[in-house]
Amino acid sequence: MKRIAGLLTAVLVLASAGIVWADNPLSINGAGATFPYPMYSKWFDDYHKKNSNVQINYQSIGSGGGIKQVTEGTVDFGASDGPMNDDQLKAFKDKHGFGILHFPTVLGADIPTYNIPGVTAELNFTPEALGGIFLGKITKWNDPAIASANPGVKLPANDIVVVHRSDGSGTTYIWTDYLSKVSDEWKNKVGKGASVNWPVGLGGKGNEGVAGLIKQTPNAFGYIELIYAIQNNMPYGKVKNSSGAFIKADLASVTAAAAGAAKDMPSDFRVSITNAPGKTAYPISSFTWLLIPEKFSDANKRDAIKGFVSWMLTDGQNSAEALSYAKLPKEVVVKEKQALTQVQ
Amino acid sequence: MHGAGPLTGSRSFVSRLRDGDEIVRLITFVFAASVVLVTLLLVYELWIGSSLPRHKFGFHFFVTSVWDPIADQFGALPFIYGTLVTAAISLILAVPLGIGAAIFLAELAPARVSDVLQFFIDLLAAVPSVIYGVLGVFIVIPVMRQYVQPALKNTLGFLPLFQGPAYGVGFFTAGIVLAIMVIPYIISVSREVLLSVPRDQREAALALGATRWESTWKVVVPFARAGIMGSIFLALARALGETMAVTMVIGNTPTISTSLFSPGYSIAAVIANEFTEATGDLYLQSLIELGLVLFLLTFILNGLARLLIVATSQRGSGMGQA
Amino acid sequence: MSPRLRWRKFVSGFMLTMTGVCAVVAVVVLFFILGYLVYHGSTSINWNFFTKLPAPLGETGGGMANAIVGSGKLLLLAALIGVPVGFLGAIYLAEFSGTTVAFIVRYAADLLNGVPSIVIGIFAYILAVLPFKHFSTLAGGLALGLMMIPITLRSTEEFLRAVPRNLREGAMALGASKATTIATVIVPAAYRGILTAVLLAFARVAGETAPLLFTALGNRYWSPGWNQPTSSLPVMIYNYALSPYEDWHRQAWAAGLVLLGLILVINILARAILSRGVAVPRS
16 A cells, blocks of 8 residues: 555656656647647747747647637637637627637638549539538539539449538638528528538548548548648639639739738638639638637736737738648738737 | 443534534534535536427427428437437347356356356456447447358348348447347356355256256246346446447437448437537537437336335345245 | 267357357457557657646647646545445445344445446536536546445455454454454454455456546546546547547547556556465365
């Protein structure tokens, strides 16, 4: 008995010593979207290298989780690619007594990716095809709705395996926001949101889970953020935009989608740029936001977060394009710097 | 004055106190009581934490199959269905295999072999569930998708059970992974129970001219029946509550389907996936109500299991009078 | 030999062989699992795995050093909660209590034991995360500790009860108080069994993932102190295995091997201790 007690105490002492010895850095916790996770994990890592006393731990649990946990107050900031709606903003304000601010960080795109045995070509997708597939009305790859946009590609008669998100996702929000704009049936039947009642499909957890599922399942089809397809060498298709052109998602087309919004950016930065006008615009683009409370009780945390956002708006933007995220338009950066002063 | 005898009933409170007995009694009582308090608190929190959906949906919660966070409509049916179906599949696979193995270990194998094999089977029970999930993702799903499901479709495809596209994920795959996880429980407990059946039962049967198998199957196993049933209930309770392995292979889609190949969802899996992000009280509390349902299911089953296992050991000591 | 007897003998041989097949299948599955894990895990384990922190998404060269330490801290906390409650509660049940109280406590412990681990996670979230507005190692340790309690309690009680009466009575005949008897005679006699119980409870919670999902959450860095979210091996395995990155898959295998190895070692150790001898009455 005594020996056990002694052993336990020794271990405890060593463990506590292990904690004391490490120079306690300021630990900030954030959670939310998987859409920008490759960017954020690089940013937080780079920022930590520059400021070794600040450790920003970001957990990608999905935009829904980001909104929920920052509202509960269990994390210091959240991240989402679907802006908080009025009810959620009100809920935050009711709970804390002050509001929460949205700060756009980068621009990204939801792309349709697929794993069709024997097909390596870049497929074209019309809005009708996308809506029909996700509504469960188009069930085979060689359906005329898909084939007509892809003359010259031999599509098999296999069943399409639809894959969507099983967790509350901003990526889903962007996708369903777009579908609601281009398909009345989708808008009435399913609607837009971070978690919807999917008519068909398998659920994967996070952008990573969906990409993993599609990669492993023949005839699979789903939506993920652009960088996940690039990092995993997955083929993705072009989408027909509002001007009638089939556009592939890349820096130029995503930036074009944001061009109009940049000039008319609302002061709370909540804006949707899906199905944006413009000949070269990619129709399923979106901003993604950090959700930062207006007030912090801990001055150190507040300063650290503000420091990060300032860095993100200047130096951070330079590493966005390497990861296929488009930089923020200049006008937006200026507005954000001003908005940052509201965080106290 | 020190107590006179070992049985403390006659000593005064003060002398017991001085000896430290009463203090030790009090301290240990507090710890023992804390176990009860924690359990009560757990049930209380689950009950309180699910008050909104209980009042709003009432009984409908159990028969609605819509799970729509946008429309604030929550129904538990797909999850209850998925939980029960995967558990049923796992038992259908694990029970015959498990009891067969237990019979072998208890009746046929030499004691040494039996002990060594039991040791290994106990190790199987110690493998963490997330590892079963990983193996499910990397081995079982591709095998199911490429070989097993197409083969079943070709041979038994006229049954609604085996129709539909072969995704690899789904009820069947989850059932198989669960079966592997619960076999060790069935084997361990059944073997114990079979070993405790008195020798004279077997010998009486053999003396009357039964073959080895007849003596086992018609005399020993029925004798141990209650305990074996108990082990099955224990395995069932484990299968119902299993989270990680299931969510990695079931497809995470709230669907009710007669096809075993269909993707589905279980109570534990949906809680694991959606709990951290459930915005809105009704959503979160509906998940907690699902947790309460799961708790009640496992509670009832565990209770039955223990009753049955106890019944065996009592019968074992009571019978044997010729 | 009559045809009927021949048939019965055939059935007997056949069925008994089938039971052998069942046993073989069960064991083969185990060896397959172990072998697969060992093969994939050992090819992925490298020095990086044990010493480096996770790298940003998409980059290689990261490791799980913080997850290993995180799991260690969580298990330490779990033991600090589970062992004293289980041990002291068991002493009460075995030595002091009357039958009704004993029944209630045992029933509660069995109930707690049967609670699915995800529900324990919900409970710990409500108790230890919401009020403090923090995901933390503490909350994770609490969840795991709650799971350890019933196992330690019931097993320790069994071993305490197994200590033969004559040892107790001998001590008391010499004038020892109950407390002294417990401390100097009964517990040392049951020592091996109790240690086994603790080790087995440890092994059981070491691999638990679900309760950690909403208590300890996760951390890309070292988790300072006890109040911050922390990484842990099971959660990392879960996240990495479901991702599309080859590098992460390899790390998941390595972590799986380390975790399984740890649990198996604990199990084997526990059995070895137990088989060396529980107190045997000398008559």
